[in-house]
Amino acid sequence: MGRVVTRYVIRRIAQAVGVLLAAYTLSFFILVLLPGDPVSAMAGAGMDSAPVDPARIEALRHEYGFDQPLPLQYAEHLGRALTGDLGDSVATGRPVASMITEALPQTLLLTATGLGLAFLFGGGLALAATYSSRRWLRQVLLSLPPLGVSVPTFWVGLMLVQFFSFRNPWFPAFGNDGLKGLVLPALTLAVPTGAQIALVLAKSLSTTLDEPYIGTARAKGAGRVHVHLRHALRNASLPALTVAGLLVGQLMANAVVIETVFSRNGLGRVTQAAVTAQDIPVVQGVVVYGALVFVVVNLLVDLVYPVLDPRIVLAPARPAGVVTA
Numbered sequence: 001m002g003r004v005v006t007r008y009v010i011r012r013i014a015q016a017v018g019v020l021l022a023a024y025t026l027s028f029f030i031l032v033l034l035p036g037d038p039v040s041a042m043a044g045a046g047m048d049s050a051p052v053d054p055a056r057i058e059a060l061r062h063e064y065g066f067d068q069p070l071p072l073q074y075a076e077h078l079g080r081a082l083t084g085d086l087g088d089s090v091a092t093g094r095p096v097a098s099m100i101t102e103a104l105p106q107t108l109l110l111t112a113t114g115l116g117l118a119f120l121f122g123g124g125l126a127l128a129a130t131y132s133s134r135r136w137l138r139q140v141l142l143s144l145p146p147l148g149v150s151v152p153t154f155w156v157g158l159m160l161v162q163f164f165s166f167r168n169p170w171f172p173a174f175g176n177d178g179l180k181g182l183v184l185p186a187l188t189l190a191v192p193t194g195a196q197i198a199l200v201l202a203k204s205l206s207t208t209l210d211e212p213y214i215g216t217a218r219a220k221g222a223g224r225v226h227v228h229l230r231h232a233l234r235n236a237s238l239p240a241l242t243v244a245g246l247l248v249g250q251l252m253a254n255a256v257v258i259e260t261v262f263s264r265n266g267l268g269r270v271t272q273a274a275v276t277a278q279d280i281p282v283v284q285g286v287v288v289y290g291a292l293v294f295v296v297v298n299l300l301v302d303l304v305y306p307v308l309d310p311r312i313v314l315a316p317a318r319p320a321g322v323v324t325a
Contacts, residue, residue: 012302016295023291024081028074032066060090086288087281091273095284099270104289106266111255111293113182114189115244120198121190123240131197132207141201144208148195153254155263157188174263185262189254193247200243204236211235245301249294254267 059186068076078211082085086096122145163299165173171183208214209232217227222254252267267286274282 005168009303012299016299020288020295021293023295024066024078024288025074027287027291028031028077029031031284032070032073037093042211043319070264072085072133081288084090084321086285089274089279089282091277091279091282096281099282100267100285103265103270107252107255107259108293109269110182110185110264110266111248111251113186114193114251114255115248118194118197119244120194122194125194125198126201126205126240127228129202130209130232131224145195145198145202148191149199153188153192154259154261156191157184157258160184160187181262185255185258185264188258189251193251196247197240197244201236201240203234203240208232208236227319241304245298248297249290260299296301312319 023311066073077087086100087096089099092099123140125144129138132138132141161173164170164184172181173184174181180277194317205228209228214227214232255266256271259265260272267289270282271286274286275281
């Protein structure tokens with residue numbers, strides 16, 4: 001059993017490393033092969049319409065290795081990235097890794113808070129809907145997740161700001177004002193994500209509650225709450241965990257946008273400034289860090305699976321519906 005678990009962990013780690021390498025490779029070639037000359041774009045970063053000095057273009061071409069064959073460029077950049085060196089920002093001259101490391105905690109805090117609220121609201125809604133014995137209440141509760149998925153995220157943010165900041169000044173609409181400033185952006189993230197989790201978990205719970213072992217547990221005298229939380233939820237949570245892991249990437253992307261809308265300091269500000277200035281090293285650094293967070297979270301989800309269902313590591317293939325990083 002120990003060897004099986006070890007092989008499972010090694011296999012998942014190898015897959016995670018492969019995904020991260022693929023993300024770096026794709027981002028590198030896409031940014032380098034975009035139409036236009038990336039060196040000219042970087043040389044003109046931060047300048048209005050002033051003519052670009054040809055000497056600066058040649059200096060940047062040599063500094064960033066654009067005068068070398070593309071395979072050598074990739075190998076050199078990848079080698080530096082493996083040591084944590086993502087290059088320097090063209091617009092500011094600061095190390096890209098340092099810029100992102102400073103901004104990342106605020107974005108991770110927002111993403112983690114949004115995901116936690118999504119689990120709280122989505123999981124609670126799914127449990128309440130499947131536990132209710134009243135058909136009308138069950139139907140009402142199950143109709144809420146599709147509504148939450150269909151509502152645009154920006155509209156949710158606008159409504160929250162309108163009601164809880166402008167009409168009732170309970171929370172600030174902009175800035176990084178402690179926990180209060182985190183509430184509205186996190187709720188904006190949590191609504192669509194929690195709705196998707198509720199959809200998957202409610203469906204999985206409904207299917208699990210019809211399994212024969214649930215009937216056996218009830219026949220032995222187990223109460224409804226015990227059956228629902230201890231027997232059904234444990235097995236039904238696997239698809240919801242899978243969806244949550246896959247939603248991390250979407251949450252990170254939405255967090256970057258929401259930080260810009262709510263004027264919060266984080267990766268959103270860094271990304272916006274980098275795109276505006278056509279700062280290619282920073283843009284690629286943001287992509288790599290986002291991929292790293294996505295891969296790590298999905299790796300953790302993969303490692304939790306055997307705890308919830310040990311049969312996963314004993315199966316010759318991954319169960320249908322379970323997606324890895």
